[in-house]
Amino acid sequence: MSSRIPFSYIWRNLVTRKLTTLLTAGGMALVVFVYATVLMLEAGLEQTLVATGSADNVTVIRKGSQTEVQSAVDRTQAAIIESNRHVASGRDGSKLIAKEQVVLISLNKRGTVKPGNVVIRGTSSVGLTLRPQVQLSQGRMFRPGSAEVIAGRAIAERFHGAGVGETLRFGQREWLVVGVFDAGKTGFNSEIWADGELMMQSFRRPVFSAATFKLAESHQFDALVKELEADPRLTVEAKRETQFYADQSRVMAMFISYLGVTLSVIFSLGAVIGAMITMYAAVASRVGEVGTLRAIGFNRRAVMLAFLVESLLLSLLGGVVGLLLASGMQFFTISTMNWQTFSELAFSFSLTPGIVAKALVFSLVMGLLGGFLPAARAARLNIVDALRAG
């Protein structure tokens, strides 16, 4: 006879030992929580930086510099790029190119004296056209040529002086914040935008940092790169905007991922040991029962399976609770300095179906590892000895 041990037997065993079940599953829930949270952070960072760019846009920076802040493109070079035939034209016939100056200013976080480096992008109305994901949510756009700025939502909320009606001081001038823009889940949310020409005068920096333009036809990217590289007057490199922003978070993404893997491995060791202790105890206290089960005809495999399923149930409970806890983290946003760009970047935790699956599999693996040895012990028990022990 090789029938399975009824599921209700397994389930009731967990219910009977409420405290033990709760503590073991609780430990696992915390591990799954940490694991899922780190994955969510990684996914959130990736979403933010990938969503920042558009695949049809190309960003050109000086060769060798990795970020817009490090880069410098002078007016002559910018004009040469603008005249390239691959740059798309707008409805009025003007080229869709935003020649921008990007600098960092140090602002204090609201209510503290803790500084953060915030990106100020000197742009024009074309800059807004090229990035349809940027929408004004409050106030109005800055007027060209005046000392007005608009701030990204993450900056307006977190930094002193960046809300509508407040003023910021940089470049020997007071700048009035006239609007707040919402750029969805993109890096632009962590920027302040101002009029490019006025900014260049204020900072006495007569060069652009980068030029971003729309490709006339998206598939011509390779041809464009070739042309720009062949031009002896230019010392620049071009990247698709999506790639450009993805590259800027590589170090941060790697850090989060390494840290996450290390933590998950170490923490899951603790949880596996917890499950093992619980399952060994479950086996030890039920030696008599196991003997009876075997005596009435359940074979070793059925007994082993019953204990394994019990352990898996326990870990699944932990996994589900952990995921529930982790899903609450979606309401939080993390804002920190991105080492590569040296500037503040806000991103949130993002729960994807893939992460749910990964976290559940992770918890089941913990249950399997923790339950295997005890289940094997239960299965190996000798019927006569087991019955006598009960």
Place this chain on the structure above:
Amino acid sequence: MFTFLIKSAFLNAWRHRLRAVLTVTGLVVAILAFGLLKTIVSAWYAGADAASDARLIMRSSVSLVFSLPISYKDRIRQVDGVDAVSWANWFGGVYLDERNFFPQFAVSNGYLDQYPEFLISEAEKKAWLVDRRGGVAGRKLANRYGWKVGDVIPIKGTIFSGNWSFVLRAIYDGREANTDENQFYFHWDYLNESMKKVSPRRADRAGVFIITIDKPENAAAISGVIDAEFRNSLAETLTETEKAFQLGFVAMTEAIVVAIEIVSYVVILIIMAVMANTMAMAARERVSEYATLKALGFLPSYIATLIVLESLLLCAVGAAIGVALTYPLAEVFGSFFESFLPVFNVADTTPWLQLLSAVMIALIAALIPAVRSARVRIVDGLRSIG
């Protein structure tokens, strides 16, 4: 009486060998993880801890991205209480590959004299001073890439474009355990000469000025005087102590530090659940024994103490092994993350925090079982079959 109590607690703990071993292993892992995470946090603050009170850092008030004219040096020197001034530029180049990150600074002559914690032999220092392309590297950095004095080090510029090469002329050792030995210095003059040729607008500028003052207690006053000197100029300044400057960096990545701190307490919570489970199971199995003890006349407090002692004993063993392993593990871990966290030392307070959390785990884990067992009615306990 007390030795008897301890002996009983020990025998109780050791009754289920497998469970005791598993629990202690879990504790070791948790205490170790806690210690390691605490060490990461302290590594974050290493720069601020190593900072001297007698040095001020002056930078552009807008942000570090903006440089200051070199002519400011003379006006700083005139301020009362200023002993020495030097300046530096962050170079931020790439050595062979982007993964090989280490800080590089172009520094003026006199910079290294302001950092007495960098120990360099006189001969090497002289060799560096006379070589325009000369470079100085920290011991750890030199060891990581196998550099020897005389080697040529190619670095690709990012902020200052072009391919640069330097000749390693000196290697410095840290005087203190927390001195950063992961930095690379070369002559600011060399950088400046090149800038004059390629990009005159960027020549004669410094990213930061390092100002040594006579008495640390005058730091605030001197900073105020210096900043007032340059107020309403084209490049306004912000002067602060080296410590405040370094803490500013920590503050920028504060979210990460806070996350690591939180996680370090989560691991304690996890192991607390495991430990509490062990104690709950042990107590439940022994209900009839505890009832027997009570029937024999032992007080409830005696039984509670017995359980608490058992828990403490397990945690003490786990913590002792965990603390002992923290040091070698930190060393291994530190060598992996050398380029990110150059100073990776276990802080003096860390082992105490580890012990404290072990005691907390023991007490909280034993709380419910101890109270329950002490309260058990003798008849119920004797009737129980575990």
